[in-house]
Amino acid sequence: MSILERLNAGEVSSATGETHEADTRVKSNTPVNGEYRLLVLDAPQSILNCQPGQFFHLLCPVTSAHQPYLRRPMSIYGYSAEKGELQFLYKLTGEGTRALAELKVGDTLNVLGPLGVGFTIEPEWQNLLLLARGVGLATLAPLAQEAKRLGRKLTAICSARSQDVLMSIDYFESMGAEVITLTDAEGTSDMDSMRRVIETKISEGVVDAMYTCGSNRMLKLLQEIGATHNIPGEIALEQQMACGLGMCQCCVRSFNRKGLITQERVCREGPVFGIQEAMAW
Amino acid sequence: MVNLTTKIGSLTLANPIMPASGTFSEDLFEVLDLNQLGAHVTKTITEEIRGGNPTPRVCEVRGSMLNSIGIPSKGIDYFIDNVIPFYNQYDVPLVVSISAQTADDFARICERVSVPGVDAIEANISCPNIKEDGKAFAMRPSTTHAVMTKLRGASDLPLWAKLSPNTGETIEVAMAAEEAGADALVVSNTLLSMAIDIHSRKPKLGNLMGGLSGPSLKPIALRMAYQCAKSVNIPVIGCGGISTVEDIVEYLIAGATAVQVGTATFINPNAMVTLLAELEAFLQNQNIQNVSELVGSVRDEDAADAVVFMETAP
Ligand SMILES: Cc1cc2nc3c(=O)[nH]c(=O)nc-3n(C[C@H](O)[C@H](O)[C@H](O)COP(=O)(O)OP(=O)(O)OC[C@H]3O[C@@H](n4cnc5c(N)ncnc54)[C@H](O)[C@@H]3O)c2cc1C
Ligand SMILES: Cc1cc2nc3c(=O)[nH]c(=O)nc-3n(C[C@H](O)[C@H](O)[C@H](O)COP(=O)(O)O)c2cc1C
Ligand code: FES
Numbered sequence: 001m002s003i004l005e006r007l008n009a010g011e012v013s014s015a016t017g018e019t020h021e022a023d024t025r026v027k028s029n030t031p032v033n034g035e036y037r038l039l040v041l042d043a044p045q046s047i048l049n050c051q052p053g054q055f056f057h058l059l060c061p062v063t064s065a066h067q068p069y070l071r072r073p074m075s076i077y078g079y080s081a082e083k084g085e086l087q088f089l090y091k092l093t094g095e096g097t098r099a100l101a102e103l104k105v106g107d108t109l110n111v112l113g114p115l116g117v118g119f120t121i122e123p124e125w126q127n128l129l130l131l132a133r134g135v136g137l138a139t140l141a142p143l144a145q146e147a148k149r150l151g152r153k154l155t156a157i158c159s160a161r162s163q164d165v166l167m168s169i170d171y172f173e174s175m176g177a178e179v180i181t182l183t184d185a186e187g188t189s190d191m192d193s194m195r196r197v198i199e200t201k202i203s204e205g206v207v208d209a210m211y212t213c214g215s216n217r218m219l220k221l222l223q224e225i226g227a228t229h230n231i232p233g234e235i236a237l238e239q240q241m242a243c244g245l246g247m248c249q250c251c252v253r254s255f256n257r258k259g260l261i262t263q264e265r266v267c268r269e270g271p272v273f274g275i276q277e278a279m280a281w
Numbered sequence: 282m283v284n285l286t287t288k289i290g291s292l293t294l295a296n297p298i299m300p301a302s303g304t305f306s307e308d309l310f311e312v313l314d315l316n317q318l319g320a321h322v323t324k325t326i327t328e329e330i331r332g333g334n335p336t337p338r339v340c341e342v343r344g345s346m347l348n349s350i351g352i353p354s355k356g357i358d359y360f361i362d363n364v365i366p367f368y369n370q371y372d373v374p375l376v377v378s379i380s381a382q383t384a385d386d387f388a389r390i391c392e393r394v395s396v397p398g399v400d401a402i403e404a405n406i407s408c409p410n411i412k413e414d415g416k417a418f419a420m421r422p423s424t425t426h427a428v429m430t431k432l433r434g435a436s437d438l439p440l441w442a443k444l445s446p447n448t449g450e451t452i453e454v455a456m457a458a459e460e461a462g463a464d465a466l467v468v469s470n471t472l473l474s475m476a477i478d479i480h481s482r483k484p485k486l487g488n489l490m491g492g493l494s495g496p497s498l499k500p501i502a503l504r505m506a507y508q509c510a511k512s513v514n515i516p517v518i519g520c521g522g523i524s525t526v527e528d529i530v531e532y533l534i535a536g537a538t539a540v541q542v543g544t545a546t547f548i549n550p551n552a553m554v555t556l557l558a559e560l561e562a563f564l565q566n567q568n569i570q571n572v573s574e575l576v577g578s579v580r581d582e583d584a585a586d587a588v589v590f591m592e593t594a595p
Contacts, residue, residue, distance in 0.1 A: 019311045021550050059548065069341045069495065070547060112312070112550060242339045242346065243547045246308035249324075249350050250338040263332065263353065268308065 019115060019245070022047050024086060026107045029100075033165050036091050036135070037101055038077070041109060043086040050079040052142035053118030053236050053272040056086070057244035058100065059110040066099035071112065073241050073267070075139035086111070089138035089167070115244055116271050119143055119234055121150060125209040128152050129201060131194065131222065133159040136213030137168050139236045139271075143211060144175035155201055157182065159189045191221055198222075202229050214238055216280050226275055233275035239266040254279045283564040284571045285557075287319060287539050289516045290464040292374055292401055292439050294319035294539060297572055298529070298557050301520050301543030302378035302403060302443070303350065304494075307367050312550040317557060319539060321368050323360075325378040325405040328390040330356040335487030340476050345495030345522075346544060347474050349488035352380055352408070357393055365398045374400035376441070382411040384418075388431040395436040402438050404429065404463075407445035407470040419445040419470075422457035433462030441518065443467040444509070446501050452590050455509040465516045467541060468506040472498055495544040498522040503535055510536025510577055511589050524552070526559035533575040 024041035032038050047056075057071040078087030090097050103109060121128065121143075128147050132140045137158065147154040154177040160166045162185040172179045180197055182189040201207050202225070210226060210233035212218045219235055226233045239251040246268035253270075255262050255277045264270065285296035299320040300309075306324060315321065333353030340347050360377075368375045377394050379402060381387035391402055406418035406428055418424045425442070432440055442458035444451070446469045455466055471492020476485040484490070502521025510517045519537030523529055524545040532540050545552040564572060581589065588595075 021312060067343055069344050070339070070346060110549075240337045240339055242348070242544075243304070243550075245306075245312065245550060247304060247306040247324075248339070248348070248547065249333065249353055250336070250348060252333070252336065252338075252353075 018049055019113060020046050021110065021112045023108050023110050026103045026105055026109060027085070028105060029103045032089065032167055035165070036089060036167060039088045039090065039100065039103065041086045041088075041111070043084055043111070045081060045084065047111065047113055048079055048081040048084070048086065050076050050086075050114040050142075051118030052076070052146045053139065053234075054114040054116050055244075055271060056088070056111045056113030057115060057241070058088070058096075059112070060096040060099040061103060061107070061109070063099050063102050066095050066102070068096035068099050070242055071244060072096040072100075073115075073238075073244060075236070075271075076114065077138045077141050078145070079142065089135070089141070091135045112244060116267055117269065119146075119211060119236070119272050121146060121152065122209070122232075125232075126152055127155075127206040127208045129155045129157065129198065129207045129210045131157045131159070131198070131210065131212040131218055133189075133215060133218065136215065136236075139213045140211060141168055141171060144172050144177050147177070148175045153206060154178070155180065155206060157194070157197060159183070159194070161185065191217060194218075194221060195225065198225055199229075202231065207231055209233060210275065211235070212275070219275070219278055220280055222275050223278075234272050235275050235278050236271045237266050237273060237278060238271070241267050243267070253281070283561055283569065285561060285564075287572065289401075289441075289518065289539060290439050294374060296557055296560075297533070297539035298553050298560070299376070299518075299539065299541050300546065300553060301541035302405060304543040304546050307364065309546070309550060313554055315371050316373060317554045318373055320374045320376050320400070321371065322376040322403060322541065323364060323368070323378055325352050325354075325380045325408075326357060326360050326390070326394075327352055327354040327380055328357045328386060328393065330354060337485065337487050338491075340485035340491075342474070342476055342493070342497070345493060345497035346547075347476055347486060347491040347493055348471070349486045349491030351488070357390060361394070361396060365396070369398045376401045376403050378403040378405050378443070380405040380408045382409065384410070384412070384428040384431045387428055388435040391432045391435040395438050399438060401441060401464075402432070402436060403441040403443055403467060404432055405443050405470070407443060407447070417445050417447065419443070419454055420448045420450075422450055422453040425454045426457040426461045429458050429461030429463055439464040441465040441467050444469045444505065446470065446472045446498070446505060446521070449592055451505050451508050451592070452512045455513050459513040459515050463515060465518055465538075466509050466513065467518045467520055468509050468537075469502045469521055472501060494521070496522045496524055499528060503532060506532055506537045507535040507579065508590060523556075524548070526556055526563055529556060529560055530563060530575060533572070534577070534579050536577040536579065538573075538576050
């Protein structure tokens with residue numbers, strides 16, 4: 001048999017891992033507000049064995065207006081093996097995300113994933129708290145689904161500029177989470193307010209583990225609170241990526257592992273890391 | 282059935298497609314069947330443990346990319362204990378890319394990686410030589426000759442020299458490597474480049490500058506592969522900007538015996554296997570029995586030597 005025939009017969013394939021390069025079909029691609037859009041894809045089962053916190057590497061389309069070259073990393077916002085569905089919540093930023101915004105219902109999008117190591121939920125962590133701001137929501141949202149599945153209690157603290165750009169509140173509530181909103185407009189989103197809200201929850205005894213995403217300020221806050229109250233936590237980090245698979249070593253960040261500074265690949269050892277080992281940047 | 286078997290000196294490959302150093306690692310096994318590749322080429326290693334360059338280490342430029350990864354290395358001991366055994370699970374030749382900052386250090390790591398399980402050594406001589414003036418070994422014929430001579434003395438394994446497009450003396454460097462005992466040339470590494478964010482006015486790479494790879498590099502590396510094939514008698518392995526089967530065929534016609542695929546794997550992790558299938562189909566359609574029939578078949582009979590070997594655009 002020729003290589004092509006064997007390829008088509010699935011004999012030369014990626015059968016070794018959970019990660020696949022796959023074509024998906026756009027079910028919808030709609031604005032959530034001025035800056036964010038929700039992309040819903042019809043996806044094959046092979047790529048739907050996902051964990052909250054993992055990501056996909058998207059081959060954004062080349063259009064007449066936008067010519068992205070490298071893939072773009074996006075956290076999994078939603079996944080459902082039953083519905084054969086994969087969702088991304090993305091912020092319009094540059095070439096790649098603007099090209100994504102041009103995708104129409106029925107278009108094909110090539111994705112690579114699921115990639116990376118997601119969040120852990122240890123058996124003894126009965127009460128979870130997540131702290132999200134901006135696009136960090138996209139990364140943390142699947143924790144709600146997983147918490148519900150595992151029967152854990154979840155407090156979701158969502159921060160944004162104003163009430164109208166808060167996203168996913170209904171989603172978190174539908175997953176049984178208690179939602180606390182903090183906004184710049186109301187003057188409730190500064191670090192001191194966040195700390196007060198979290199420490200109140202801790203005093204109520206409903207925080208066994210904390211999760212956050214992206215921001216330096218929230219990292220430092222949760223590191224301090226975690227150290228003071230001896231509560232573990234995790235953070236999903238971002239870094240520029242090329243391969244997304246661990247090959248090129250472009251996506252490294254520094255971590256403090258028991259006093260030793262190490263470089264780890266965000267795409268491979270991460271994107272989720274222990275809150276105390278992550279280093280502010 | 283077409284014959285894809287490819288000989289690089291004493292080494293026989295099942296097919297002419299292999300990864301380019303630094304764009305491939307054990308991690309790819311999750312997506313791709315590593316048994317399909319002509320050879321496995323590992324990321325350049327150094328003898329000592331090294332950290333690599335500041336981030337951001339990559340940025341894209343229209344249709345291509347720049348990188349300033351540098352050579353972060355877990356050191357040779359880790360490599361021998363962990364990486365070689367991983368690749369030895371596959372029945373595919375293993376090519377180990379090495380580097381060092383002086384010719385003597387280069388010879389030492391070359392000797393140390395010449396162990397069972399390694400089938401060839403690729404010398405990444407496109408890195409700075411700190412004993413000279415910091416210019417890459419591959420910039421000049423003299424430094425190329427000196428380092429390749431030391432390497433030749435340090436190992437009996439097939440020795441490949443990976444050239445740099447940053448030199449203005451491609452042919453002389455190629456001939457110096459051959460004369461010093463190289464068994465093949467890999468042409469080429471990335472081209473020194475730069476990109477600036479016009480809003481922040483900051484260079485887009487943490488290291489200021491980096492190497493261009495991807496489709497934009499192809500015409501340059503193809504020209505070099507052609508010139509090298511014209512001037513040496515050892516095989517040339519084409520590398521730079523390959524993303525389609527036509528690119529591969531073009532390199533073979535220019536005189537390359539085999540090719541390395543780099544950045545394309547970042548865009549499509551299955552690229553090498555897809556390209557292999559397409560190459561086979563191309564040869565079938567063209568009624569070409571042996572892939573080697575394409576090698577060096579460029580129709581340049583009328584060109585004068587002065588033109589073939591020119592070092593600057595007319
Ligand atoms: C693991 C991970 C998960 C992510 N999840 C989401 C998500 O769910 N929703 C979302 O809106 N964004 C997410 N991001 C950020 C997203 O990848 C970038 O916003 C996006 O790549 C920008 O591409 P662009 O072409 O529109 O912008 P440009 O600024 O034009 O991008 C230029 C280059 O920089 C890279 N880049 C720019 N910003 C980032 C960034 N923050 N992180 C990494 N690379 C970047 C791009 O990939 C591209 O290579 C995530 C990033 C990572 C690493
Ligand atoms: C991220 C990255 C890392 C690389 N690392 C190495 C390396 O360690 N050693 C080396 O010889 N070449 C390295 N290269 C160069 C490639 O091997 C190849 O020569 C170059 O990218 C051109 O081929 P391409 O256009 O197909 O990518 C690297 C290239 C990239 C993009
Ligand atoms: S993006 Fe290539 S190693 Fe992480």
